Amino acid sequence: MPRLKEIYPTATQLCDVPLLDLSQSVLQVLGSKLQRPQDAECTQNFLSGVRDDYDQNELAALACSEAWSWLYCNGFICHHPSHDAQWMTLTRLGRKHYAQGVSLKSWIADRQLPEDMLHASLRSTALSLFRQELFDTAVFEAFKVLEVSIRQAAGLGDEFLGTKLTARAFDPKGGPLTDKMAEAGERQALMNLMSGAIGSYKNPQSHRHVGLEASEAREMIIMASHLLGIVDSRRPT
Structure with missing residues (x-):
């Protein structure tokens, strides 16, 4: 299972990544973890893991929170129906993009000019x-x-x-x-x-x-x- 730390070894590298690229990485991490419909990830647990990986760096946690919010607002993750509101899972769109390896940049371009x-x-x-x-x-x-x-x-x-x-x-x-x-x-x-x-x-x-x-x-x-x-x-x- 990949971790953001493996993709961005330092907090500076993570914080310098454009939002869309970071969202792609977060989707990759979630997709590897949430393979089954019953699988879920807690928002706070995910962000706490980011803090632990990056020596409690709040800017790194904030950047990942932005990426998490982007995925939620654009329909790639949603609240899991069997858990409290903090627990999320991949939507059908999120699962499709993870399985097919479609980049979020391509998805944005398709929406701009179908x-x-x-x-x-x-x-x-x-x-x-x-x-x-x-x-x-x-x-x-x-x-x-x-x-x-x-x-x-x-x-x-x-x-x-x-x-x-x-x-x-x-x-x-x-x-x-x-x-x-x-x-x-x-x-x-x-x-x-x-x-x-x-x-x-x-x-x-x-x-x-x-x-x-x-x-x-x-x-x-x-x-x-x-x-x-x-x-x-x-x-x-």
Whole structure:
């Protein structure tokens, strides 16, 4: 059965670990101990063990209490139904993640940007990069996929790039991907939307490091996914 002391030999090392990584380690320790449904661990006993292992270091105990609380609030541990409130056990989610060795970082990324929300062509490119926290590159790849998809669907050559491509493909007066049955203002608006998305979200990523946060990248990738769906609907049958 692993102990935190084996993972983090000193209190300083333990206290310096990011919360998500420490929570992963606490889940690993609990998973090895709580193998059966009837198994439980007392919160105070666990934290007392941390104090004993780290020479009564209160900062180490506090860090582990934070990790314990994170696991509880996110549904990885819960109160054991056969014990008092201090006694906890793994939830179904906790058991699954322990058994499969799924990292909490991957779980967070899946919640931020679920695979089933995205166009299939983005799952092996932009989504993979997003999960690696390469947010600028993920957004660039998403809109590069969109640009390539527009060019292929419209049957245009490689000389059409960026906003020049979208203006030609969705030209409201006869672009190959414009909906000739739609009202003129709507056709113009869709061309503007495609051009604005490529110009605003693909081009800056190709010229410089933008420094996107996860929330910004998620919204942009979802937009690219939505626009890819529109392109698919305009492909000639």
